[in-house]
Amino acid sequence: MQNQAMVMTDVRKFELCNVSMPEVGTDELGIAVKSVGICGSDMHFYEGKAFSIFPNSLPFVLGHEAAGVVYQVGENVKDFQVGDRVAIEPGVPCGKCAFCESGRYNLCPDVVFLATPPVEGALKRYIKYPAFKTYRLPDNLSMTEGALLEPLSxxxxxxxxxxxxxxxxxxxxxxxxxxxxxxxxxxxxxxxxxxxxxxxxxxxxxxxxxxxxxxxxxxxxxxxxxxxxxxxxxxxxxxxxxxxxxxxxxxxxxxxxxxxxxxxxxxxxxxxxxxxxxxxxxxxxxxxVFRYCNTYPIALQAVASGRIDVKRIVSASYPFEQAQQAFDHAVDDKVNCVKAVITME
Ligand SMILES: [Zn+2]
Ligand SMILES: [Zn+2]
Known part of the structure; x- marks a missing residue:
């Protein structure tokens, strides 16, 4: 298996690079990424507007709205199997501080959030992710609907x-x-x-x-x-x-x-x-409102039951290799582009 990442090397410039396979830890899953939504924060970064907050952050990998298929299961992980279709919640809180304990883990000062420097994002063929922030998708949810659980959250x-x-x-x-x-x-x-x-x-x-x-x-x-x-x-x-x-x-x-x-x-x-x-x-x-907490199970049920039809917000879809076109479209045509997603076959 050869991993690849869509690496942002300069303002409005991506390069598809071969990178090493993730080393999946004991409490983690290896996930073959299948769908990534482009978020406003990704666009902000792509246009170079985020460099005042994150200087010297290039090269960097964007993407925090992601779903995929499990290809490897860490040895401590009991409730997932290879082949499971999953969505990932992009913030991993510490689990120990007062905010985490109270359930408001979005306020955790030590939260690690995908595609927030120095933490690379999910625009890769393969990523590893903590199992406790990964959610199995029912069969009737598409990979893109899985990725969209993030903005829906x-x-x-x-x-x-x-x-x-x-x-x-x-x-x-x-x-x-x-x-x-x-x-x-x-x-x-x-x-x-x-x-x-x-x-x-x-x-x-x-x-x-x-x-x-x-x-x-x-x-x-x-x-x-x-x-x-x-x-x-x-x-x-x-x-x-x-x-x-x-x-x-x-x-x-x-x-x-x-x-x-x-x-x-x-x-x-x-x-x-x-x-x-x-x-x-x-x-x-x-x-x-700062991000969200405890929303993924609700979002998942709402979409699975048909109560919320989130896929209708998608206005354009591009293959992984054309991520640059996807971002250009999202940035240059804000009138018509509500939500662009990138998919991997
Ligand atoms: Zn987002
Ligand atoms: Zn915490």
């Missing part, structure tokens, strides 16, 4: 943190991959009205197809005015900020309703002018 964690229940009115600011995953989760949790706002009609049409009840084009319409109009002046019960933009972040306190909840999902880098007076008057609250 973000949406599910956001929905759980928001307290969304049946009958609630929700606004989602941003209709990219994470916005759409949040939409799928909010819908599965019973939200009755889901308003999605985005700059691109292509994203809004996708949102409507996936169950949004209303859309607002934030490029041509005033988002705050439109949402207040759609809700008869009441605002929404829950606002999800998924665009990662200071503009949408500032809008959240204007559109949240009385007693409502704002959930910050996007990674917003600059400081944002924010009306705390709006929060005060409405006794609204703000909650943040």
């Amino acid at each position: 973000v949406g599910i964690h956001a929905a759980q943190r928001s307290g969304v229940t049946i009958g609630k009115t929700v606004a989602i600011l941003g209709g990219g991959c994470i916005g759409l995953c949040t939409l799928l989760a909010a819908k599965a949790w019973g939200a009755s009205r889901i308003i999605v706002c985005d700059l691109f009609d292509s994203h809004l049409n996708k949102a409507l197809a996936l169950g949004a009840t209303d859309t607002v084009n934030s490029g041509t319409q005033n988002t705050v005015e439109q949402i207040m109009k759609l809700t008869g002046g009441a605002g929404v019960d829950i606002v999800f900020e998924t665009a990662g933009s200071p503009v949408t972040a500032a809008q959240t306190s204007h559109i949240v309703g009385r007693g409502g909840t704002i959930v910050m999902v996007g990674n917003i880098m600059p400081d944002v002018p924010f009306s705390f007076r709006n929060l005060y008057k409405k006794e609204a609250e703000v909650r943040a």
Whole structure:
């Protein structure tokens, strides 16, 4: 078996390199990777925008949304077999700190996360992975659906943190991959009205197809005015900020309703002018979402049962050898590309 990695050697440049086979440890699985989703953070890296946080990190391997087939089982691992189809959860927490003990392991200060320097990602033919963060896929889940459990986990964690229940009115600011995953989760949790706002009609049409009840084009319409109009002046019960933009972040306190909840999902880098007076008057609250925890079993069941059809967010698929084209497409055509995936035969 010859391992290969798609190595990022420069900004917007990949090289397919022969690399050694992983040395599978006693508590690990050897996995032949079959599907990898391209995430916003991968694109950020590919465009060279992450070098301010991770200087001197090239050459590097991207990809943290992955599924594959087990080809080797570590000697301490009891519940997996060669041939199992699996998805991996890309964060491996320490398992010992107070946050891990409390179940909020996404807050573990020692978490090791795939494709976060110096930890290489999954754009390889073969990887090793700790068995305790690997999930066996039912037969009716495709490899790509397995990889998509990762972004779906973000949406599910956001929905759980928001307290969304049946009958609630929700606004989602941003209709990219994470916005759409949040939409799928909010819908599965019973939200009755889901308003999605985005700059691109292509994203809004996708949102409507996936169950949004209303859309607002934030490029041509005033988002705050439109949402207040759609809700008869009441605002929404829950606002999800998924665009990662200071503009949408500032809008959240204007559109949240009385007693409502704002959930910050996007990674917003600059400081944002924010009306705390709006929060005060409405006794609204703000909650943040950092990745996810305990969501993989839920995501897996939701997709397997047909409750959430996550594969519909995929807009393009490329073979492993064409990873560079896949990334170029994802970066250069954000209007049409909601989610690109890379597959290995
Ligand atoms: Zn991701
Ligand atoms: Zn920990």
